[in-house]
Amino acid sequence: MDFSFVPLAFGQLLSPLTIGYALAALGLAVHFGFTGLLNFGQAGFMAVGGYAFAITTTEFGWPLWASILATVLGSVLFALLLGIPTLRLRADYLSIVTIAAAEIVRYTVKTPAISSFTGGSDGINGSSITFDKLDPLPDITYGFGVLRFTNDDLWIAIVGWIVVILAAFLVRQLMRSPWGRIVKGIREDEDAVRSLGKNVTWYKMQSLILGGVLGGLATVIVIIPTSLQPDNYGTQTTFFLYTIVLLGGATTVFGPIIGSIIFWFVLSITDGLLTLLVANHLIPLTSIQQGPIRFILVGIALMLLVIFRPQGIFGNKREAHFSV
Amino acid sequence: MVKARTGRMRLTRWVLGLLALAFAVSALAVGPAGSASAAPTPVPTPAQTAAAYPQSIGIWVRLASDKSNVAGVSVLITGPKGFSQTVTTDKGGRALVGVPYVGDYKVKIDVASTPGGKLYPTTGVAPRIVAVDKGDPGIPAFFLLSPTIPNPSSGGSGGSGGSNQPTTSPSLGDLIFPRLATGLIFGLLIALASVGVSLIYGTTGLNNFAHGELVTFGALVGYTVSGLWGMPGWLGILLAVLLGGAFGWVQDLGLWKPLRKRRIALIPLMIVSIGLSLAVRYIFQIAYGPDLLVTPSDSSSFLNLGPVHLRFTDVTSPIIAIVVLLVVAYVMLRTRIGKATRAVADNGALASASGINVERVIRFVWVLGGALAGLSGALIGYYQPVSWQTGASVLLLIFASVTLGGLGTAFGALVGSLIISVLVDESTIVIPSNMKLVAALLVMIIILIFRPQGILGRRDRIG
Numbered sequence: 072m073d074f075s076f077v078p079l080a081f082g083q084l085l086s087p088l089t090i091g092y093a094l095a096a097l098g099l100a101v102h103f104g105f106t107g108l109l110n111f112g113q114a115g116f117m118a119v120g121g122y123a124f125a126i127t128t129t130e131f132g133w134p135l136w137a138s139i140l141a142t143v144l145g146s147v148l149f150a151l152l153l154g155i156p157t158l159r160l161r162a163d164y165l166s167i168v169t170i171a172a173a174e175i176v177r178y179t180v181k182t183p184a185i186s187s188f189t190g191g192s193d194g195i196n197g198s199s200i201t202f203d204k205l206d207p208l209p210d211i212t213y214g215f216g217v218l219r220f221t222n223d224d225l226w227i228a229i230v231g232w233i234v235v236i237l238a239a240f241l242v243r244q245l246m247r248s249p250w251g252r253i254v255k256g257i258r259e260d261e262d263a264v265r266s267l268g269k270n271v272t273w274y275k276m277q278s279l280i281l282g283g284v285l286g287g288l289a290t291v292i293v294i295i296p297t298s299l300q301p302d303n304y305g306t307q308t309t310f311f312l313y314t315i316v317l318l319g320g321a322t323t324v325f326g327p328i329i330g331s332i333i334f335w336f337v338l339s340i341t342d343g344l345l346t347l348l349v350a351n352h353l354i355p356l357t358s359i360q361q362g363p364i365r366f367i368l369v370g371i372a373l374m375l376l377v378i379f380r381p382q383g384i385f386g387n388k389r390e391a392h393f394s395v
Numbered sequence: 396m397v398k399a400r401t402g403r404m405r406l407t408r409w410v411l412g413l414l415a416l417a418f419a420v421s422a423l424a425v426g427p428a429g430s431a432s433a434a435p436t437p438v439p440t441p442a443q444t445a446a447a448y449p450q451s452i453g454i455w456v457r458l459a460s461d462k463s464n465v466a467g468v469s470v471l472i473t474g475p476k477g478f479s480q481t482v483t484t485d486k487g488g489r490a491l492v493g494v495p496y497v498g499d500y501k502v503k504i505d506v507a508s509t510p511g512g513k514l515y516p517t518t519g520v521a522p523r524i525v526a527v528d529k530g531d532p533g534i535p536a537f538f539l540l541s542p543t544i545p546n547p548s549s550g551g552s553g554g555s556g557g558s559n560q561p562t563t564s565p566s567l568g569d570l571i572f573p574r575l576a577t578g579l580i581f582g583l584l585i586a587l588a589s590v591g592v593s594l595i596y597g598t599t600g601l602n603n604f605a606h607g608e609l610v611t612f613g614a615l616v617g618y619t620v621s622g623l624w625g626m627p628g629w630l631g632i633l634l635a636v637l638l639g640g641a642f643g644w645v646q647d648l649g650l651w652k653p654l655r656k657r658r659i660a661l662i663p664l665m666i667v668s669i670g671l672s673l674a675v676r677y678i679f680q681i682a683y684g685p686d687l688l689v690t691p692s693d694s695s696s697f698l699n700l701g702p703v704h705l706r707f708t709d710v711t712s713p714i715i716a717i718v719v720l721l722v723v724a725y726v727m728l729r730t731r732i733g734k735a736t737r738a739v740a741d742n743g744a745l746a747s748a749s750g751i752n753v754e755r756v757i758r759f760v761w762v763l764g765g766a767l768a769g770l771s772g773a774l775i776g777y778y779q780p781v782s783w784q785t786g787a788s789v790l791l792l793i794f795a796s797v798t799l800g801g802l803g804t805a806f807g808a809l810v811g812s813l814i815i816s817v818l819v820d821e822s823t824i825v826i827p828s829n830m831k832l833v834a835a836l837l838v839m840i841i842i843l844i845f846r847p848q849g850i851l852g853r854r855d856r857i858g
Contacts, residue, residue: 107662109662109665111604111669152840153840155844156840156841156843156844156847157843160843160847162661162662163602163661163665163802164798164802164843164847166602166604166665167602167794167798167839168798168836168839168840168843170604170791170794171791171794171795171835171836171839172836174788174791174832175791175832175833175835175836178829178830178832179829179830179832179833181829182827182829182830183497183498183827183829184827184829184830185827306669306672306673306787307673309669310669310670310672310673313666313669314670317666356681359684359685360681362680363677363678363680363681364677364681366673366674366676366677367673367674367677367678367681369670369673369674370670370671370672370673370674370675370676370677371670371674372670373666373667373669373670373673374667374670374671374674377659377663377666377667377670378654378657378659378663378667381663
């Protein structure tokens with residue numbers, strides 16, 4: 072029996088998915104945990120940001136800073152498009168429009184007619200050119216045992232974690248500021264905040280933009296060492312993010328980050344364990360049927376978390392009742 | 396002060412309208428679809444017939460002189476991803492070829508197989524290029540044969556036609572009416588599911604994000620009964636309705652009712668519904684695999700109305716849907732349980748105080764919603780191939796429909812479904828078919844800006 076999946080699971084700590092999802096989940100925590108916005112389309116923000124970066128980098132040959140600016144702008148525009156019609160309405164309208172918009176983004180980028188830009192269903196490779204040029208690490212292999220990283224892998228992991236920590240610090244300071252008190256007030260009682268003369272819709276919009284930009288930047292971290300695949304930004308991505316956020320604690324800053332680490336570690340361990348069981352015929356499943364298991368587990372975990380521990384691991388129960 | 400506020404609101408609307416317009420224009424600028432699609436459909440086996448695919452090419456070969464049908468002509472169809480198939484025209488001079496991919500197909504007449512081996516297509520184009528859009532059945536490829544050689548170089552049967560001239564552009568009616576027909580048919584099918592979503596929302600306040608899985612469930616039941624077990628189609632549809640209702644009942648009993656008892660708020664309930672949707676969807680994938688599943692049916696043209704060609708199931712499915720929707724309307728308007736349902740939807744506390752058993756009404760609504768979704772799924776199985784994620788993709792249209800019609804209004808859901816579905820299909824005249832859902836999103840955004848309560852909704856519902 073091959074137990075190498077155990078050290079590999081620890082390698083998830085430096086995996087682009089863990090880092091990227093931590094940032095995207097932080098964005099979702101700004102929406103859902105702090106402001107009470109039910110954004111079911113964080114995958115859409117991720118896709119818009121990712122495509123903005125990948126297209127400007129690979130097609131237009133823009134420098135890194137310009138591509139990142141494009142990512143931010145794309146996410147802001149997407150937030151405006153979804154937020155203006157829905158934020159003055161009840162919470163469920165935002166959820167419906169965002170889940171639909173995210174799927175529509177995914178279908179649209181796969182359109183053959185624009186595949187010269189978007190790469191169609193194959194997505195876009197090679198978003199790393201501008202970023203890897205800045206790599207100061209010597210070109211050798213790092214790590215030990217089964218855990219091996221190239222210098223470029225390590226470079227994006229380091230920069231990625233720095234970005235995540237900076238973003239977490241920013242969100243933490245924002246939430247302690249008057250602005251943070253207002254958005255948290257909106258979560259608790261929108262009418263009360265409105266009666267204090269605050270423009271609730273505008274604050275919600277700012278929150279949607281902030282979280283959306285974090286989602287867009289998250290994709291940049293994910294696609295630099297890998298590639299941009301449209302189908303990685305379906306509804307299941309948003310649902311993963313909800314699981315991560317609720318796991319760590321939606322109303323905390325570091326909850327989503329720890330949540331992402333735990334989430335990908337557990338997923339990696341379960342995948343490895345399942346592969347082992349399937350390969351040794353210990354459970355009646357084929358290797359094709361094994362793939363969906365992780366989604367089923369995440370779905371069930373999400374339901375159980377919301378029902379039995381809505382505040383997550385680090386959250387405060389008082390903050391997590393999500394009244395409508 | 397008030398004036399300034401309305402002024403700002405108007406400005407917001409304008410800005411958003413402009414944004415939407417810019418979005419639409421950029422979609423337009425892309426131009427109509429033409430190239431081969433790379434849709435993630437699994438590669439089907441070549442043995443499958445026209446019924447296997449949502450799109451097909453209808454070939455019709457006649458003599459130019461007296462318009463009589465020519466049988467026994469062999470026609471070669473080649474298309475994207477190496478698709479190649481040869482068919483022979485039947486007694487009516489027709490042949491229907493199911494094609495798996497969206498894109499341009501070459502349809503070429505084998506001159507040697509024509510009567511006498513000396514008849515040539517008058518169009519002078521060999522082969523003819525036919526653009527296939529997603530879900531278009533029976534795209535016409537008609538040929539008139541005459542003894543004159545239109546283009547000496549295209550006589551051979553090698554299929555190396557160099558002059559690839561597209562077919563003459565179809566008339567406006569040919570563009571609009573087939574899409575109107577498919578839009579109305581599919582609209583009626585999703586209306587069944589939308590009404591369920593609307594009823595559940597109306598009585599419990601829950602936006603059920605797992606409703607798409609109820610639709611998939613119905614589709615898979617229909618496929619299992621008539622596709623796998625070879626039983627008659629009506630039995631599959633009936634079982635889909637019954638088991639769909641049972642699924643709704645079990646869901647309410649096992650999950651939603653205990654959660655109501657725990658007084659879980661609506662937002663966590665919606666998150667529970669996305670968790671459920673994810674888990675159930677992938678359970679379907681384990682059980683049925685990732686491929687497209689085809690419920691067997693007769694795919695030949697049953698009813699031809701000008702440019703509109705309908706299969707037998709295209710005629711019967713909407714009739715079933717209309718009858719069922721009428722029955723639901725009768726139940727809602729005339730029976731005790733229907734009146735009770737509307738009372739609960741209007742004001743649950745008041746209904747409860749006036750002696751209505753709210754739990755019983757909610758149970759009824761879940762069973763009804765499940766049964767309608769099951770029927771919707773089974774009929775969708777006859778309209779197009781289904782898979783484990785059919786419901787997830789239909790859910791978008793369902794949500795767009797209920798938003799357009801007005802959240803929580805059952806009749807609004809019906810109207811919304813028809814409008815959305817027709818609009819989405821008609822939009823493929825000007826935008827590539829893969830982008831047709833963008834039209835649904837735009838409608839949703841515009842309706843939320845200008846009339847957030849929907850067409851039939853009441854102002855106070857949006858809170």
